[in-house]
Amino acid sequence: MSILVIAEHDNSSLKQATLNVVATAKAIGGDIDVLVAGENCGAVAEAAAKAEGVNKVLVADNAAYGHFLAENLGELVAEVGKGYSHILAAAGTTGKDFMPRVAALLDVAQVSDIIRVESEDTFVRPIYAGNAIATVKASDAIKVITVRPTAFDPVAAEGGSAAVEQLDAVKDAGLSTFVNEELAKSDRPDLGSAGIVVSGGRGMQNGDNFKMLEQVADLLGAAVGASRAAVDAGFVPNDMQVGQTGKIVAPQLYIAVGISGAIQHLAGMSDSKVIVAINKDEEAPIFQVADYGLVADLFEAVPQLEEELKKVL
Amino acid sequence: MKVLVAVKRVIDYNVKVRVKPDNTGVDLANVKMAMNPFCEIAVEEAVRLKEKGVASEIVVVSIGPKAAQEQIRTALALGADRGIHIETDEEVQSLEAAKLLKSVVEKEEPKLVILGKQSIDSDNNQTGQMLAALTGMGQGTFASEVAVDGEKVNVTREIDGGLMTVALDLPAVVTTDLRLNEPRYASLPNIMKAKKKPLESMSPADLGVDIANRLSTLKVEAPAARQAGVKVADVAELVDKLKNEAKVI
Ligand SMILES: Cc1cc2nc3c(=O)[nH]c(=O)nc-3n(C[C@H](O)[C@H](O)[C@H](O)COP(=O)(O)OP(=O)(O)OC[C@H]3O[C@@H](n4cnc5c(N)ncnc54)[C@H](O)[C@@H]3O)c2cc1C
Ligand SMILES: Nc1ncnc2c1ncn2[C@@H]1O[C@H](COP(=O)(O)O)[C@@H](O)[C@H]1O
DSSP, rough: OOOEOOOOOSSSSHHHHHHHHHHHHHHHEEEEEEEESSSSOOOHHHHHSSSTTTOOEEEEEEETTTOOOHHHHHHHHHHHHHHHHHEEEEHHHHHHHHHHHHHHHHTTTEEEEEOEEEEETTEEEEEEEGTTTEEEEOOOSSEEEEEEEGSSSSOOOSSOEEEEEOOOOOOOSSEEEEEEEEEOOOOOGGGGHHHHHHHOOGOSSSSHHHHHHHHHHHHHTOOOOOHHHHTTSSSSSSGGGGGGSSSSSOOOOEEEEEEOOOHHHHTTTTOOSEEEESSSSTTTTGGGGGGGESSOOOOHHHHHHHHHHHHOO | EEEEEEEEOOOOOOOOOOOOTTTTSSTTTTOEEOOOHHHHHHHHHHHHHHHHTTTTTTEEEESSSHHHHHHHHHHHTTTTEEEEEEEOSSSOOOOHHHHHHHHHHHOOOEEEEEEESSOTTOOOOHOOOOOOOOHOOEEEEEEEEEEETTTEEEEEEETEEEEEEEEEESSEEEEEEETTTOOOOOHHHHHHHHSSOEEEEHHHHHHHHTOSSEEEEEEHHHHHHOOOOOSSSSSHHHIIIIIIIIIIO
16 A cells, blocks of 8 residues: 655645644555645755655655645646555545545545545544444545545654655646635644634624733643634634634634534534633533533623733633 | 636525434535635636637536526526526435536537635535546636636646646636636626526436435444643643643744
């Protein structure tokens, strides 16, 4: 078996999710190659070559891949990937965008968002917003798979010394062009891989009040997340949404503030190790999954939390 | 321009899903079914394009059992002009759905195809991208804004890092995210009118598409349940527990 892992990166650094996906590849077993497709992404290739368990790094460095346009990446990965038994990518918005194109071009099914490997052709994945867990067997010769990174412990970022090979074939489908992007700038850890996440919901009432959560988050070195209701209401941007159709997080500690605990929200955070809920409604469903529940008005509890944390940290 | 919208019949998002005791799937008997929420957003976007004079005709297509005609009728009541039902009682997975939609695209030649980003039952998030690849179209996935401009469409996409805008040549595929619009409700008169709108039915075989599944589900289980923990009296107790009991801070 030979596995191709598509690296997730921003052209300058390798995202941790790639290390989680390499771990998934190790669980399947076989030679692991990593494809780094981007523009001026040499540093990423070097980082990928150091990851534990990687056999070879393939680099496709071209303007056509600079913005990870799915039309171009799809053609490239389908071409490079056809010699492999498995093609894996993280189930982030980039992987979700181009991987189904790869599967369609290869005329194979895709297995989305796997959380466990049972064998080389059998995988476990949540369905119905995590209300059910399916074990599925893929019959196609090439398995195209997206991986939920939080479900696999990452391989070591250092220690490997894979060969790096440049690919010169350029795939530019000519169907799409990049116009612009507005990326959230934050010094806080990445939501998907943060050890602690503090999230706010509709109970926060407005965007300004999220500052209270940010102060707590900064004391804890945490990322800040949100429910869909808080994003829809415009309190915070879309990249903060945790849930079935937003980001999946599984930190050591998840603090839900003014969030009711709808199933679609739980789908994104119920694998957290410890869950804290602060909600003024003692009947809120979030308390059914919380390890520690505090029935309180958040406008009193959150400033108190900040003070108490200052005392002990 | 003609817009094609794909809508899927799924379990209503408010229903508490239960796994069958024999672990073969989830219990769908006597459960409320509805249009996939992302497909509602897709229909709404098409209707708004028509109201703006950008779209001239909206064709809505659904693949599924006879009862999927209810969701097609809902879309017609919301403003779609005509329905296509690809009828089958078999489970249709994303690649096969994309192939069926491709044959509809070849026949109808729409300028824009709008799908939901994800079915809330399979949580696949695949069909739109697969359809785009099979038809050689560009794709604007997870759209929060769609702006048609002549022979191009600009799509603003919700991505992990924020927002990204791409320009696509038409015809193109768009998949909807939550913030694209807020779907309207169908009015009673429009529900009545929708009953008279044309709805054509065909089978996967009529379209020459093999819908045999490539993925087989070996079992479906309930997730490991989390136990509710304790209620703490105040913030001081909470911080104490986090530090000394859970040891996570
Ligand atoms: C297709 C689809 C996809 C979805 N995807 C997601 C998703 O990915 N992520 C997601 O989060 N949701 C998602 N949702 C939405 C989900 O169903 C809920 O509507 C949403 O999670 C509710 O957000 P909330 O808990 O912030 O708001 P609410 O349910 O309104 O809860 C607000 C809570 O705040 C509490 N509160 C209010 N004031 C205070 C106060 N002063 N002090 C303390 N507590 C207070 C209230 O008691 C209440 O429990 C999706 C829905 C659909 C249909
Ligand atoms: N059986 C179906 N009938 C019509 N449209 C479908 C069907 N299955 C998937 N789709 C479309 O593809 C989108 C994404 O579905 P999926 O790839 O299954 O998550 C849905 O929101 C629909 O727009």
